[in-house]
Amino acid sequence: MNMPILSVRNIEKSFGGIRAVRDVSFDVQKGEILGLIGPNGSGKSTLFNCILGQLKPERGEVEVQGRNVSGLRASQLNKLGVGRTFQQLSVFPKMSVLDNIILAGQEHHGSMLSRLFGPGDAGLTEAAERLISFFRLDHLRDTLAGSLSYGQQKLVDAAMAFMAGPSLVLLDEPAGGVNLTMLAHLKERLVAYNAEHGTTFVVIEHNMEFVMSLCTRVIVLAEGEVIAEGTPAEIRANPQVIDAYLGGGA
Numbered sequence: 001m002n003m004p005i006l007s008v009r010n011i012e013k014s015f016g017g018i019r020a021v022r023d024v025s026f027d028v029q030k031g032e033i034l035g036l037i038g039p040n041g042s043g044k045s046t047l048f049n050c051i052l053g054q055l056k057p058e059r060g061e062v063e064v065q066g067r068n069v070s071g072l073r074a075s076q077l078n079k080l081g082v083g084r085t086f087q088q089l090s091v092f093p094k095m096s097v098l099d100n101i102i103l104a105g106q107e108h109h110g111s112m113l114s115r116l117f118g119p120g121d122a123g124l125t126e127a128a129e130r131l132i133s134f135f136r137l138d139h140l141r142d143t144l145a146g147s148l149s150y151g152q153q154k155l156v157d158a159a160m161a162f163m164a165g166p167s168l169v170l171l172d173e174p175a176g177g178v179n180l181t182m183l184a185h186l187k188e189r190l191v192a193y194n195a196e197h198g199t200t201f202v203v204i205e206h207n208m209e210f211v212m213s214l215c216t217r218v219i220v221l222a223e224g225e226v227i228a229e230g231t232p233a234e235i236r237a238n239p240q241v242i243d244a245y246l247g248g249g250a
């Protein structure tokens with residue numbers, strides 16, 4: 001069995017009396033697209049933030065490719081090939097699509113990309129243009145990001161995360177607020193990126209259609225605990241999962 005790209009071991013995180021994440025453990029293999037779902041308040045964001053060093057868990061460890069990364073900051077994780085997207089867009093509305101993506105590349109200076117292309121702007125511009133083409137945004141290259149549709153901005157956001165050439169990306173509700181046509185495009189491009197680059201994705205998502213058709217495996221959290229894990233078909237048919245959603249009113 002190959003070494004997992006991500007190992008989450010016995011993570012515990014409480015806020016006062018609320019045990020938001022309770023002894024959660026799972027592995028993610030290279031190239032997987034793993035969905036992390038669960039009713040509102042089940043601990044998904046807290047778990048993401050513990051993995052990404054934005055919250056300090058009381059207990060547990062996180063390993064990336066066998067290396068203990070507990071306590072590392074986001075910028076340090078970035079250098080190890082771990083990227084993320086946020087629920088809230090991180091594009092600068094008054095900058096063009098191209099400049100937003102180049103700027104993201106500059107922030108990842110010293111990352112895999114600069115090892116591949118060198119740190120010069122020409123390399124960054126070339127890489128940004130490749131991602132713009134990949135997401136089929138060529139016609140919007142010089143358009144201000146703020147004037148794009150929400151779904152198009154989500155594509156730019158993903159391109160920005162991919163500028164570091166990450167091997168693992170955690171996507172926080174990529175489908176939120178995106179219309180159906182753009183959703184299909186986003187999903188198709190994420191699957192294509194995964195197939196072309198072998199990039200591993202871990203996806204928090206409320207949109208069941210999206211998550212079940214995008215992901216190769218799904219983990220379900222309820223009240224801070226993993227209650228199920230399996231293929232999308234297994235998860236859809238799991239009575240405990242159905243109960244958790246109906247009980248949680250989601």
Ligand SMILES: Nc1ncnc2c1ncn2[C@@H]1O[C@H](COP(=O)(O)OP(=O)(O)OP(=O)(O)O)[C@@H](O)[C@H]1O
Pocket residue numbers: 015018019020038039040041042043044045046047
């Ligand atoms: N900073 C905080 N302070 C206090 N309680 C918090 C904090 N962050 C999260 N919680 C609580 O921890 C629990 C898990 O919340 P979390 O946001 O991780 O769930 P979630 O599954 O991401 O929810 P949603 O799907 O609604 O975003 C909830 O009971 C929430 O109220």
